[in-house]
Amino acid sequence: MSTLAQDTHHDHDHKPTGLKRWFFSTNHKDIGTLYLIFALTMFFVGGGMAMIIRAELFQPGLQFVDPQFYNSMVTIHALVMIFGAVMPAGVGLANWMIPLMIGAPDMALPRMNNMSFWILPFAFALLLSTIFMQGGGPAGGWTMYPPLVLQTGEAFPFLIFAIHFLGISSIMGAINIIATVFNMRAPGMSLMQMPLFVWTWVITSFLLIASLPVLAGAVTMLLTDKYFGTSFFNAAGGGDPVLFQHIFWFFGHPEVYILALPAFGIVSSIIPTFSRKPLFGYASMVYATASIAILSFFVWAHHMFTVGLPIKGELFFMYATMLIAVPTGVKVFNWVATMWKGAMTFETPMLFAIAFVILFTIGGFSGLMLGITPVDFQYHDTYFVVAHFHYVLLTGAVFALMAAVYYWLPKWTGYMYDERLGKIHFWLSTIAANVLFFPQHFLGLAGMPRRIPDYNIQFADFNMISSIGGFAYGLTQLLFVYIVIKCALGGKKSKAKSWEGARGLEWTVPSPAPFHTFETPPKIRKEMLENG
Amino acid sequence: MKSVYQKFLALILLLPISAIADWDLNLTKGVTPISREIYDMHMVTLWVVTIIGILVFSVMFWSIFHHRKSKGVKASKFSHSTTVEIIWTIVPTVIIIALAIPATKLLIKMDDTSEAKITIKATGIQWKWKYDYLDEDITLYSSLDTKSQEVGQRDSGLNPMEHENYLLDVDEPLVVPINTKLRILTTAEDVIHAWWVPDLGWKRDAIPGFINDNWAIIEKAGTYRGNCTEICGKGHGYMPIVVKAVSMEDYEAWIDDKKALKLAALESQNKTLTMDESMAEGEKVYKKQCLMCHQANGQGVPGAFPALAGSEIALKKENTLEHLYRIIYGKNLMPKFGDQLSDVEIATVTTYERNAWGNNTGDLIQPKEVAEARKNQTK
Numbered sequence: 001m002s003t004l005a006q007d008t009h010h011d012h013d014h015k016p017t018g019l020k021r022w023f024f025s026t027n028h029k030d031i032g033t034l035y036l037i038f039a040l041t042m043f044f045v046g047g048g049m050a051m052i053i054r055a056e057l058f059q060p061g062l063q064f065v066d067p068q069f070y071n072s073m074v075t076i077h078a079l080v081m082i083f084g085a086v087m088p089a090g091v092g093l094a095n096w097m098i099p100l101m102i103g104a105p106d107m108a109l110p111r112m113n114n115m116s117f118w119i120l121p122f123a124f125a126l127l128l129s130t131i132f133m134q135g136g137g138p139a140g141g142w143t144m145y146p147p148l149v150l151q152t153g154e155a156f157p158f159l160i161f162a163i164h165f166l167g168i169s170s171i172m173g174a175i176n177i178i179a180t181v182f183n184m185r186a187p188g189m190s191l192m193q194m195p196l197f198v199w200t201w202v203i204t205s206f207l208l209i210a211s212l213p214v215l216a217g218a219v220t221m222l223l224t225d226k227y228f229g230t231s232f233f234n235a236a237g238g239g240d241p242v243l244f245q246h247i248f249w250f251f252g253h254p255e256v257y258i259l260a261l262p263a264f265g266i267v268s269s270i271i272p273t274f275s276r277k278p279l280f281g282y283a284s285m286v287y288a289t290a291s292i293a294i295l296s297f298f299v300w301a302h303h304m305f306t307v308g309l310p311i312k313g314e315l316f317f318m319y320a321t322m323l324i325a326v327p328t329g330v331k332v333f334n335w336v337a338t339m340w341k342g343a344m345t346f347e348t349p350m351l352f353a354i355a356f357v358i359l360f361t362i363g364g365f366s367g368l369m370l371g372i373t374p375v376d377f378q379y380h381d382t383y384f385v386v387a388h389f390h391y392v393l394l395t396g397a398v399f400a401l402m403a404a405v406y407y408w409l410p411k412w413t414g415y416m417y418d419e420r421l422g423k424i425h426f427w428l429s430t431i432a433a434n435v436l437f438f439p440q441h442f443l444g445l446a447g448m449p450r451r452i453p454d455y456n457i458q459f460a461d462f463n464m465i466s467s468i469g470g471f472a473y474g475l476t477q478l479l480f481v482y483i484v485i486k487c488a489l490g491g492k493k494s495k496a497k498s499w500e501g502a503r504g505l506e507w508t509v510p511s512p513a514p515f516h517t518f519e520t521p522p523k524i525r526k527e528m529l530e531n532g
Numbered sequence: 533m534k535s536v537y538q539k540f541l542a543l544i545l546l547l548p549i550s551a552i553a554d555w556d557l558n559l560t561k562g563v564t565p566i567s568r569e570i571y572d573m574h575m576v577t578l579w580v581v582t583i584i585g586i587l588v589f590s591v592m593f594w595s596i597f598h599h600r601k602s603k604g605v606k607a608s609k610f611s612h613s614t615t616v617e618i619i620w621t622i623v624p625t626v627i628i629i630a631l632a633i634p635a636t637k638l639l640i641k642m643d644d645t646s647e648a649k650i651t652i653k654a655t656g657i658q659w660k661w662k663y664d665y666l667d668e669d670i671t672l673y674s675s676l677d678t679k680s681q682e683v684g685q686r687d688s689g690l691n692p693m694e695h696e697n698y699l700l701d702v703d704e705p706l707v708v709p710i711n712t713k714l715r716i717l718t719t720a721e722d723v724i725h726a727w728w729v730p731d732l733g734w735k736r737d738a739i740p741g742f743i744n745d746n747w748a749i750i751e752k753a754g755t756y757r758g759n760c761t762e763i764c765g766k767g768h769g770y771m772p773i774v775v776k777a778v779s780m781e782d783y784e785a786w787i788d789d790k791k792a793l794k795l796a797a798l799e800s801q802n803k804t805l806t807m808d809e810s811m812a813e814g815e816k817v818y819k820k821q822c823l824m825c826h827q828a829n830g831q832g833v834p835g836a837f838p839a840l841a842g843s844e845i846a847l848k849k850e851n852t853l854e855h856l857y858r859i860i861y862g863k864n865l866m867p868k869f870g871d872q873l874s875d876v877e878i879a880t881v882t883t884y885e886r887n888a889w890g891n892n893t894g895d896l897i898q899p900k901e902v903a904e905a906r907k908n909q910t911k
Contacts, residue, residue: 060692062684068766068836134835141763147740148723148765151865153835235741241724242739275599276607284617306726307737308744311643315636322628329624330617336592337616343607344600354596358589365581372631374638375574377734378559381726381761446556447730449761452769454684456700457693458556501607 015515026110035092042084049077054470070453071139078142083166089401090262091173094201100506103186103522108179116172123165130155146233167212174205188524195530200265203293207254215251249300257296263400267353274350275342276501281334288327305376321371348422352403363391384444390437410494414512417487428476435469504530563752567733645747648715656725656738659767673872677701700757705774709783719743729758750777801875801899814884830889841889856905875899
């Protein structure tokens, strides 16, 4: 035992150097960093595609790209942002923070951790290479509905295998998180004492494990339909194109919460810190998260109200969908109650967290409207839907991820980021994102369908406004990169506890967090915990 | 129940938002009883969420302004209250039930397609709509108007702002009578499309191999426009829907005209065409049907749609029949045009393709050759 203790002591500053450190890493912090850098890179790749989309939609008429290429941009933008940016960013945060938050030395399965990251660059190399192929990239929308997706050219098998790889990577990440949380908590930390971020990731992991194999099955059926003569989704061969949509959305709706639940966890850490007050209704937050996750498996067909479901089906899915508003409402009320009678300060993470609460709620409101079946017959597949899911995913999930980066950056780098620049980044992002997406509600209500490269002149004004917001938002994110790099290189030293009101085990280790932490489990005292 | 909502609505609508409703900010009220009820349901929900939003965010902002450290506030330590947690679980549940009841009634009403007077089948085809008047034995194909096609070409140099119905106009609108219960079936030939006219209050997917049914009673004569709303490939943004609602007398007159035209087309198949006539007619057909993929200059799109200018099929004499087969029966992504184009149209467009853009074969195709080609191959 004593030799082990000595070894680990030596290890403190001993880490592999050069390429080896990153390619063969089994360290949760390094892998977390890799995930985060990868996610940021993909955020810019997907963002670049969004800029092409907004440039084409700036004015009516076709100016820059052909419709087929436009469609492939719409398709790949979504796949890159969902699977390349938001999910890996969440996993990166989980990797970095979960062991620190529960007092574990590392993730339970470090080699699998390495593999689950390194699959990603290859998966995206497959996916992005399709843009340069004969016939162009996949252009049937990220939802890949047959029969349209079966018209994809050489890109088709690349699309399918990229999805398989992404699924494998995410499932391995999920297994790792579950194994870590259930086995490696420091003695004395019960499940109901874990930070909400850890809870949301455990629940998200179960969603991943339950839903991604379903997607893998669906895309494999597409593959055999195209190349091996099966007719799962071909009506002429006795199949059913709508079957794919059922299977896809059985994955797709939980996927929405895979993107959103970690964001809930982040915000539930940040708001108490800067309100200097414990999270209101911790237990109800855990139960609400679990309820949302369970309900997410019973609402998939609200993406398909217009396919011609039997009326009983439509009613069931309408009621189930509306029901989700209840636990989601509980969460929002809890956040507001956490702020109530606190002693708030408004550093950048708090600003992003508050913006998250407001803007995510707006996305939730339009979600409730979309859930009402008869009215959805008007909203469905219009820009109203585009506005809705960008409110929950960009000003929702992405804003929470930005908040998380600002919140934990001092812990990662040992330096405080430039607060003035952070605030500028926040305000520019918030204004730009709303200029970008709010007018899209109007476009949708006025009758503009989604996924079209060109439009009638009645939609010209709002599209131009939206594009201006888009360019401003895209440009602003360069400032974010500058702030992060600047902070990594130096600045004001951060204390172990970077924020006055912060609680939780991650703030008991020095900043920057040493390469190895909690090699011996910490002795947990109640006041150390985020939710003691 | 309903009157409570209407009073609620009336109260709310006094607010200035109604003044800017004209400015394409809001959902259309539409022209059917259902579309108006949908609009009301939309407004009620919109106001419910707006009011909830204002309440919640007011509390939040009050707290943000007053409970800040810079004002010397000391944070309290409370972290739960079973009473308020129960209240804010029950209140939203009640609101949701109150919204679900009228929504359910409306949905049941929309589902009832019985006792329709006229049934029309709308079939989505990449990238046009085919309408079958099932009671009249009339079929029409409705594609994007030529002007929009020209303006919509990349670098066309034409300004879309000068075309009011840009991308919302078709060569052949769907003509229907007003104040009549219409049953509209939707299906598709190739991929999934969706048929949507906002003024009718609903959209419905058109799925190959399946038929969905819906209904509408249009109460006001006029022209109502919509689009395909399910991504269906390259031409997804280019397959509008135009419904022309007219009086019953006008509708019946229109049906008679269509029937007369159909007879005339049958007779013209025995005609012998001249080169000039064929080229002029063929160009029109080409612009309407072929230009979207094969492009105005016949060069196609490399990797996706083959060029016709200088192609083997269009140049070699021995490929003439194959050329006709491609048009009649289609191949891969090329749709089959045999059903929607007459012998005259297929003959002239084939002649055009064999002589335009420097192809100059001098081949002149006659309608009876097309009729032969239709017989030869039965796919």
